[in-house]
Amino acid sequence: MIKASSIVLALFLAIPTFIAPARAQLPPDEMTTKVLPEPEPKWVFVLDAGFPTTTVAKLDIIDGSTRKMLGQLSGGYLSNFEISPDHREMYMIDTYYSRAWRGTRTDVVTIFDAKTLNFQAEVEIPPKRILIVPKRDTTAVTPDGRFLLVANMTPATSVSVVDLKARKFVGEIDTPGCVQVLAPSNRQFSSMCADGSIMIVTLDDNGAAKEKKQGKPYFDPNKDPVFDQPAVIGTKAYFDSYHGAIHVLDLSGAEAVAEPEWSVLGETDSGWRPGGWQTIAANEKKGLIFVLMHQGGEWTHKQSGNEVWVFDAAKKTRVSRIALKTPAYSIYASQDEDPIVYALALKEAQMEEYTASDGKFLGVVNQLGTPFLAYGP
Structure with a gap:
């Protein structure tokens, strides 16, 4: 007696192969490489230190006009970044260990x-x-x-x-x-x-x-230390101090020449201090200095700032104040006629943008890891 299952199996095996559905041929994959254009003045390079591991840093290349990510570089342990003056090369200054965080350096x-x-x-x-x-x-x-x-x-x-x-x-x-x-x-x-x-x-x-x-x-580190990441206009470096003094040094000669110091604080600014990580920025075309400010007491120099104060570098006077939506740890300004102020919020892993002219909020770039530093082309 032949079982019904055996008959079904025989019929299935007898089906001609030519009636099987045809399979579409996919084109072979092709590798392509995008080419970045010449950097624009509103591009910003954001260095993510990779906290808490720090073994692999990364650099985000962002178009500040559109707040779009353009590319990314990878680095090593606590890397730093530089770009060549002709914009043809980028450099990551890296440290590697043979066992990730130990071994041969x-x-x-x-x-x-x-x-x-x-x-x-x-x-x-x-x-x-x-x-x-x-x-x-x-x-x-x-x-x-x-x-x-x-x-x-x-x-x-x-x-x-x-x-x-x-x-x-x-x-x-x-x-x-x-x-x-x-x-x-x-x-x-x-x-x-x-x-x-x-x-x-x-x-x-x-x-x-x-x-x-x-x-x-040119300053007394025991009385009023300065932040060690100055803003630079030409050959002049602008150092801001913990108590709000601005020290200007001309570095064009064989020896540094100090100009008279001035203060970012006015008569009604008691309790305000510079603070954060990258606390001062400059725009050379407009002759502007930007200082990240917060309200705090002694030794609050690492506290994030909730305002950016804008100064005319030549007149040594404040011209505006930018209220930030999110307290920032570092700031940078684009180098063009209509500058944008970039404010990095470390804990929130984001970068906010504001117009330097009137402090208008332009938008935010999220998911930046641990953004410590901002650079421009």
Whole structure:
């Protein structure tokens, strides 16, 4: 006796294969690479330190006009970022350990093509660079794009010099008692010293130190310390202090020259202080200085600010106040005729935008991880 199930199976096997449904042929995948245009003045580069792990930093490239993400770079442990003056290359200054957070340490300058964001090369440097929560002035590129300077602390202080054209490390310069780097001139850099003075180092064409000069202290770190990430207009650096003083230093010569200090505080501004991480910004075209402010007492210098005060740098007078929707930890201003103020809110992982002219809120960019620093092209 033949079972019904056997008959069904036989009929199924007898079905001609030609009546099976045809399968569409998918085109083969093709890899494509987007090319970024020349950076616009309202582009902003936001450095995410990757807290709480910090082993992989990232840099978000954002069009401030549209608040759209344009691209992203990856870095290492507590990386820093620089862009070449001609906007052809971007640099991540990285530290890596062979066992993620321990083991053999390697420090490198990683070079990327600025249009494709493709890796180009890397230059190994001494494993000495200062490892702290990212600060802008632990690295600098000279205005001619020739040298990249990296501040070291082991705890001895020095500066590593990389020849970006030759793609090689060319030497280390001791800066005893002085740390960080500002490079407003092609063959000079300056470092802030523990006693409140500035050391200026003059370089030769090979990147070696030709001259060092340390001037007199321009502020008293025991009475009113300054924040160590100044705003720069040309060759002048604007340092804001914990109590609201503005110290202006001309770094164009072989020795720093201090201008008369002035205060951001008026007669009715009692209780207000600068605070945050990147607390001061500038727009050179309009001659404006922006200071992140909060209300607080002594040693509240790391408190986020709920206002940005805008000053005419030449007249040393406040011209407006921008009330922030979300307290900010760092600020930056675009370098054009109609500047935008970018305010980074660390805890909220976002960046808010405001017009510098009247403080109008423009919008927000979310999901930025731990945004500590903002840079411009």
